[in-house]
Amino acid sequence: xxxxxxxxxxxxxxxxxxxxxxxxxxxxxxxxxxxxxxxxxxxxxxxxxxxxxxxxxxxxxxxxxxxxxxxxxxxxxxxxxxxxxxxxxxxxxxxxxxxxxxxxxxxxxxxxxxxxxxxxxxxxxxxxxxxxxxxxxxxxxxxxxxxxxxxxxxxxxxxxxxxxxxxxxxxxxxxxxxxxxxxxxxxxxxxxxxxxxxxxxxxxxxxxxxxxxxxxxxxxxxxxxxxxxxxxxxxxxxxxxxxxxxxxxxxxxxxx
Amino acid sequence: xxxxxxxxxxxxxxxxxxxxxxxxxxxxxxxxxxxxxxxxxxxxxxxxxxxxxxxxxxxxxxxxxxxxxxxxxxxxxxxxxxxxxxxxxxxxxxxxxxxxxxxxxxxxxxxxxxxxxxxxxxxxxxxxxxxxxxxxxxxxxxxxxxxxxxxxxxxxxxxxxxxxxxxxxxxxxxxxxxxxxxxxxxxxxxxxxxxxxxxxxxxxxxxxxxxxxxxxxxxxxxxxxxxxxxxxxxxxxxxxxxxxxxxxxxxxxxxx
DNA sequence: CAGTGGTCTAGACCACGCT
DNA sequence: GCGTGGTCTAGACCACTGT
Numbered sequence: 001x002x003x004x005x006x007x008x009x010x011x012x013x014x015x016x017x018x019x020x021x022x023x024x025x026x027x028x029x030x031x032x033x034x035x036x037x038x039x040x041x042x043x044x045x046x047x048x049x050x051x052x053x054x055x056x057x058x059x060x061x062x063x064x065x066x067x068x069x070x071x072x073x074x075x076x077x078x079x080x081x082x083x084x085x086x087x088x089x090x091x092x093x094x095x096x097x098x099x100x101x102x103x104x105x106x107x108x109x110x111x112x113x114x115x116x117x118x119x120x121x122x123x124x125x126x127x128x129x130x131x132x133x134x135x136x137x138x139x140x141x142x143x144x145x146x147x148x149x150x151x152x153x154x155x156x157x158x159x160x161x162x163x164x165x166x167x168x169x170x171x172x173x174x175x176x177x178x179x180x181x182x183x184x185x186x187x188x189x190x191x192x193x194x195x196x197x198x199x200x201x202x203x204x205x206x207x208x209x210x211x212x213x214x215x216x217x218x219x220x221x222x223x224x225x226x227x228x229x230x231x232x233x234x235x236x237x238x239x240x241x242x243x244x245x246x247x248x249x250x251x252x253x254x255x256x
Numbered sequence: 257x258x259x260x261x262x263x264x265x266x267x268x269x270x271x272x273x274x275x276x277x278x279x280x281x282x283x284x285x286x287x288x289x290x291x292x293x294x295x296x297x298x299x300x301x302x303x304x305x306x307x308x309x310x311x312x313x314x315x316x317x318x319x320x321x322x323x324x325x326x327x328x329x330x331x332x333x334x335x336x337x338x339x340x341x342x343x344x345x346x347x348x349x350x351x352x353x354x355x356x357x358x359x360x361x362x363x364x365x366x367x368x369x370x371x372x373x374x375x376x377x378x379x380x381x382x383x384x385x386x387x388x389x390x391x392x393x394x395x396x397x398x399x400x401x402x403x404x405x406x407x408x409x410x411x412x413x414x415x416x417x418x419x420x421x422x423x424x425x426x427x428x429x430x431x432x433x434x435x436x437x438x439x440x441x442x443x444x445x446x447x448x449x450x451x452x453x454x455x456x457x458x459x460x461x462x463x464x465x466x467x468x469x470x471x472x473x474x475x476x477x478x479x480x481x482x483x484x485x486x487x488x489x490x491x492x493x494x495x496x497x498x499x500x501x502x503x504x505x506x507x508x509x510x511x512x
Numbered sequence: 513c514a515g516t517g518g519t520c521t522a523g524a525c526c527a528c529g530c531t
Numbered sequence: 532g533c534g535t536g537g538t539c540t541a542g543a544c545c546a547c548t549g550t
Contacts, residue, residue: 019527021537047516048516057539058539058540059540059541060538060540060541073512077518078517080548081517081547097511099509099511196510196512197510197511197512198508198509198510199508199509199511200507201508202479202502203478204459205477221461221478222459223459251457252454252455252456253457254454255355255452255453256328275545277518278519279520303534303536305534305535315521315522316521317520317521319536334529335528335529335535336528336529337534337535337536338534339535
């Protein structure tokens with residue numbers, strides 16, 4: 001199936017050589033299958049040998065493609081068992097996207113966050129929301145406002161905007177009651193897997209309303225975290241604006 | 257040279273199998289050469305073929321070791337030229353550790369930062385400084401305070417602590433005058449290459465002195481960024497506490 | 513035991529950068 | 532043209548997981 005990486009057949013010399021290694025083509029094919037839901041989060045994909053046969057390629061080439069996808073956390077290899085589609089529904093990668101940790105470092109000190117849904121309603125995208133979600137102004141979105149508390153202490157105030165199409169039918173109950181990460185619920189209920197995110201972080205002062213919801217004094221410095229999360233194809237599927245109390249917690253980042 | 261990955265010779269059954277793949281052993285040997293300065297930042301290391309001969313191993317095994325070191329940004333591969341020791345003295349990786357970017361996104365909008373050194377002196381490690389740098393209380397450190405400005409606007413106020421041994425002789429002039437990243441100067445002048453860093457981020461309010469140095473009103477929310485940077489062997493070689501103005505800039509982070 | 517991913521090798525050929 | 536890293540293959544064997 002994958003064309004061997006020969007120079008183009010047509011006589012016209014291409015401005016871009018458009019050379020793409022075989023393993024890259026295989027990677028794209030696997031990515032396509034993930035995108036189309038041929039293999040769902042948590043499921044095993046076919047063995048390397050099967051994939052090699054399917055794509056008429058050596059096992060080594062498939063291996064290199066899978067290696068890269070595993071490095072990007074789209075797949076997870078498990079020796080002796082197989083290769084699996086990564087999912088947010090795993091104890092072990094639970095907090096891949098939440099960087100706020102207790103100063104003690106012990107993340108599980110006070111268990112999972114309690115969620116309080118303040119609001120969950122359909123609305124229409126304003127200019128900047130639309131821009132962030134690659135929609136047009138006025139297109140339907142789902143808007144959620146919630147507070148996350150740890151050990152009873154309100155710590156994060158978040159607003160979420162989700163594109164109305166893929167998230168049609170999302171309810172406050174779903175947001176509140178699902179046992180596990182919100183992104184795991186998105187996978188299960190809406191078939192949307194968040195794969196990558198970009199965050200912009202600032203320091204801001206709490207206004208009256210924010211202060212009340214987070215039980216701090218107005219003017220308290222808070223971390224403002226704006227996140228755009230995207231799926232396999234790179235299309236943005238969530239805009240999130242959070243305010244983090246950083247009294248006894250901090251945003252942890254590793255530069256490598 | 258590298259012992260084949262056979263089970264231990266001794267009869268005692270090991271609690272840890274202590275199995276280490278060949279490429280991992282090669283990786284460690286290369287790392288050791290980097291640590292000992294056999295190849296310096298910016299220089300080329302021997303070709304894969306040479307290394308394969310040196311370690312009595314196939315080229316593929318060396319390749320896998322180098323692949324991982326390149327993924328960790330310790331080495332840089334350049335097709336047709338060779339493999340080089342990574343360095344901070346490169347236009348292209350200039351800002352690998354500075355995550356504060358203009359809201360416009362264009363990092364080079366107002367060129368490199370201007371550095372104002374407020375202080376540069378030898379002192380002795382207090383408890384928490386010592387802990388961060390893996391020293392004992394009272395051991396000598398070099399302490400630097402500086403302001404970074406962009407287009408004339410003071411934006412970052414930083415305190416640096418460096419272990420006194422490796423950084424013996426560091427002067428304010430060196431900190432101020434070196435044309436290029438500070439970490440490049442550390443490589444060149446002190447043979448210390450920063451390889452990894454961990455940051456803890458909080459929101460704080462500017463006090464009187466900080467406000468004056470950053471030309472903002474007291475109480476302005478600022479990003480507090482505490483960084484511990486380490487060398488090849490993982491030993492911490494710098495503690496840095498910065499305060500960032502985030503009026504028209506933000507700390508950018510990618511979650512992948 | 514069979515099946516999976518993980519390691520190691522050897523060899524052929526390709527793409528790139530330099531001289 | 533030569534030397535570098537980059538791709539691709541084929542085959543052997545190891546380590547881990549389940550039956």
